[in-house]
Amino acid sequence: MKLIDLSVPISPSIREPLPAKIEYASHEDGANQAAAILGLNNSDFPESKAWATETVTLNTHAGTHIDAPWHYWPTSEGKPSRTIDELPLEWFFSDGVVLDFSSKPPGYEITTDDLIAELDRIGYTLKPLDIVLIRSDADKRLYHEHYAYLHAGVSADATVWLLDQGIKVVGTDGWGWDIPLNLQAESFKKEPREGVLWAAHYVGKDREYCQIEKLANLDRIPTPFGFKVSCFPVKVEKASAGWARPVAIVED
Numbered sequence: 694m695k696l697i698d699l700s701v702p703i704s705p706s707i708r709e710p711l712p713a714k715i716e717y718a719s720h721e722d723g724a725n726q727a728a729a730i731l732g733l734n735n736s737d738f739p740e741s742k743a744w745a746t747e748t749v750t751l752n753t754h755a756g757t758h759i760d761a762p763w764h765y766w767p768t769s770e771g772k773p774s775r776t777i778d779e780l781p782l783e784w785f786f787s788d789g790v791v792l793d794f795s796s797k798p799p800g801y802e803i804t805t806d807d808l809i810a811e812l813d814r815i816g817y818t819l820k821p822l823d824i825v826l827i828r829s830d831a832d833k834r835l836y837h838e839h840y841a842y843l844h845a846g847v848s849a850d851a852t853v854w855l856l857d858q859g860i861k862v863v864g865t866d867g868w869g870w871d872i873p874l875n876l877q878a879e880s881f882k883k884e885p886r887e888g889v890l891w892a893a894h895y896v897g898k899d900r901e902y903c904q905i906e907k908l909a910n911l912d913r914i915p916t917p918f919g920f921k922v923s924c925f926p927v928k929v930e931k932a933s934a935g936w937a938r939p940v941a942i943v944e945d
């Protein structure tokens with residue numbers, strides 16, 4: 694069995710609007726802290742060393758994470774949208790499928806026809822609860838200053854089509870599921886109209902689903918299907934997303 698890490702690190706080096714902040718406390722800092730809490734001297738600990746810890750300030754959408762329906766809109770399918778802590782675990786451990794759009798340029802909008810053509814090419818028919826992973830190789834540009842703008846996105850129609858196949862969890866190795874936000878804004882400013890800004894995300898108003906953003910290493914999964922994906926989100930109370938460490942599980 695082979696396990697493939699599909700996550701990016703939580704790192705301040707990734708250029709995001711709200712990047713991660715990590716304050717590292719050394720073993721010496723830990724001895725000082727423990728001494729203060731316990732009424733001891735730091736020198737009471739061996740070599741004045743105790744716990745190393747980190748304090749992380751992190752938006753729920755920074756790093757590899759899973760969006761909950763609440764992220765998209767206050768309601769979904771006519772009910773209050775579910776938050777990340779309310780979703781069934783069964784959605785996050787299932788058969789995986791990689792659809793390869795790495796030959797498409799950054800900013801390309803993937804259509805329903807593109808999805809159907811790629812499924813045809815790999816010879817696979819989607820079934821309910823498959824986890825569909827969109828590969829654009831944007832993770833290879835993870836430390837680029839414009840990383841957030843350098844992926845192929847999925848159109849609203851194509852998103853609806855995936856959900857029509859019974860899919861509940863989709864994923865992308867790009868910064869976002871939609872085409873890059875700068876292209877959405879440009880198009881809207883040229884001709885203000887509905888269906889341009891965050892179009893695919895808003896599909897979640899009518900159809901309950903989750904999307905994994907900022908995946909990595911989809912190119913390392915040896916087969917387009919015939920593997921499992923484990924991607925349990927961290928249970929952040931009442932939150933619009935939870936971080937995850939998705940893994941592809943490939944049997945020998």
Ligand SMILES: N[C@@H](CC(=O)c1ccccc1NC=O)C(=O)O
Pocket residue numbers: 709710711712752754755756868869870871906
């Ligand atoms: N990728 C998400 C948004 C996102 O990641 C985000 C949204 C608001 C504030 C911070 C975010 N991520 C990290 O800074 C999107 O495409 O909408």
